[in-house]
Amino acid sequence: MCAAFVKQYSSGELIHGSSDWRMIRPATPDEISYDTFHKHYARQGIGRFVYNSKKPFGEEEWRKALRHTTNKVEVLRLCLKEKEGNLMLYELQNHDIDFKIIENKSSLEVAEDMKNEGLDLSFWSARVVPAVPGEVYPIPDIKEEFPHQYNFIFKFHHGLWDGGTFQYFFRVFSEILDDILCGKTVNDDIKFGKFQYENPLETKIKEVQQTLESDPLRLDEEKKQMLSLTMKPPILYSAFPVPKGVKATTHHIIRNIDNAHIDTLHKYCKSRKVTVTAGFEAVFNTALVEMVTDAGVVEDGYKINIRQNINMRRYFKVDKDFTKFPLGCFLGGMQQEAFCKKSPREHFWEHAQEVSSNFHSLLKNDGPIIESVVRPLVQGPLDPEMLANGPPQDMSDYAFSNVLDVTRFVFYEGAQVQLTNIIAYNFINNFLHPMLFQFSTFRGFGTLSLSHDTGKVTDETANELMDRIMDVLEYVTRPDSKL
Known part of the structure; x- marks a missing residue:
């Protein structure tokens, strides 16, 4: 997020001759x-x-x-x-x-x-x-x-x-x-x-930028790490090539997850000191590795790049007064590399703990802010017009947005009307990743959605992946699991 402006205007100027x-x-x-x-x-x-x-x-x-x-x-x-x-x-x-x-x-x-x-x-x-x-x-x-x-x-x-x-x-x-x-x-x-008309993160961004500039060795290391994360094509492409001649749009697959599986996943994650976000990402990674392995792409291990959507309000003080909640777009991103062994179900919780530990470390050490400073130095300024017509390459295997329990934030039980379900349609075609997963719970039931760019992933592949994800989720949350 940035607040650098090229031309100054007087704030409050009226246009169209209307005081509106x-x-x-x-x-x-x-x-x-x-x-x-x-x-x-x-x-x-x-x-x-x-x-x-x-x-x-x-x-x-x-x-x-x-x-x-x-x-x-x-x-x-x-x-x-x-x-x-x-x-x-x-x-x-x-x-x-x-x-x-x-x-x-x-x-x-x-x-x-x-x-x-x-x-x-x-x-x-x-x-x-x-x-x-x-x-x-x-x-x-x-x-x-x-x-x-x-x-x-x-x-x-x-x-x-x-x-x-x-x-x-x-x-x-x-x-x-x-x-x-x-x-x-x-x-x-x-x-x-x-x-928020002014960016409350501007001071924090400048501090991070100055810290990196004062340590050239660390800055160089951050740039190398960022470059390595953006050079590898998504793992899915190794077994399921990008479709030819297909108009890019976004299709959505939505599955409900019952309470028993959600509660068990929470319980198992908590007992192993794993965030639920990392638990889901381990499920996605396991499903991806199994799919490409079954398709004949067998390796000793697989690197998967995850793009995490981050609520950047975590990095500035938010007024507890509900009427003063900071509105605007505070959506940040954080790239994370995960290494998944072959036969991933056998190593599921070990993998989940590694993903969780890395995720925690990146968040704690200003990972999304560092990325916002370093990424332009590696890639140069990205032209939105060029990207909107189709990015030169994908920068992650998938993105994930964990919305958590929406029930805590909304009014849903009125005297005359009740809010009974919430579904998000995320249109991601022509962007920097082929798929976006989103998970949320509301009024006791969970929803997992997979939005995929049809110019990169076919409907058949996306449905097969979602079926595999649900199978892995059921496997790791079964009551007698000793993983």
Whole structure:
């Protein structure tokens, strides 16, 4: 994350002759990068919330809830717009809400349509897909009391939002929606969240940069390590070559994981001092090695590059006051190399402990910040326009985002409406890794998703990998496991 600007403008300048518009500052390099990708329909995040209500309701209530949330949560009023050839960050007080109710389509079809629609002025868009007859109820126990089901699908600009900001939004939105359905008055004067116009990590980044520059030997070592992590093609390609002539898009495979497996994995990880993140990564690595081995690529060991999505709020002080939660995009990345032996199930927990130890060490020693400083020195400045048209090479075998237990952060049990499921669609095509895994738990059940770039991994290979992952997970969490 960076806050280096090339041209200065006076903050608060109004545009279009309207007091509704307020120019805040030039866009940061990260915001520019995400905006470029979005214009190529890549690196997009779209969330699907499943709501169940006591009574049916329609467009008026949805729009009311969105308008009140926009008035109360600042990030919903922000957009990126060009001025004199430079991308700028603006606030617009009364923008039109991009909202529609869509029928006769699946939620995934609507999400795909939204991905290809772009964003008007880089704000956000929302769609509702009423449940069709026969659609699964996520929590059957409440079906009788809350029989009406709606899929609320929301697309945001990743340059201004991350997972933490997204969770914050739907916590506030869900409460407001329930208040409206209960007939309560919503007070727009009470604001929620604080968008970070200046980068709270800037001082930390400069400190790390100065430390590395004062120690040339260490800096050289960090550069060599970074270079070694980005030179190896993904292990999957050795047995399952990149498909030819296939248009790159993103397909999603979503599997539910029952409580028993989640609880057992937590228990086994805790007893071995392994993070759950490392436990899942060991499962992914084991499945990958088994797949390529079964396909005839047999080696004494396998190197796997993992790209971990990191919430960078961990590196600065976050106000405990819920109304002051820092909003914006604080999504960092950290590259980690894992070595997996052949016959990986036999060495599963040994491997998981190595992954966990390395992960802890990197986090503790500012790994994501060091990478943000060193990577540009190794690769040179990355041109977002070039990357958005297809990166020159993949830089990791896969990325992983462990969202943990969303139940702790959101409002889900209202008097008139309940939030019963949360699903993320991560569009990763034309980016730096062929696959992204995401795991989360909500209201007692787990969801593991695999998003894969169809220009790099076929549907057949991705489904085979997911089947293998579920098999490995069941194997390492069986009650009599003595691994």
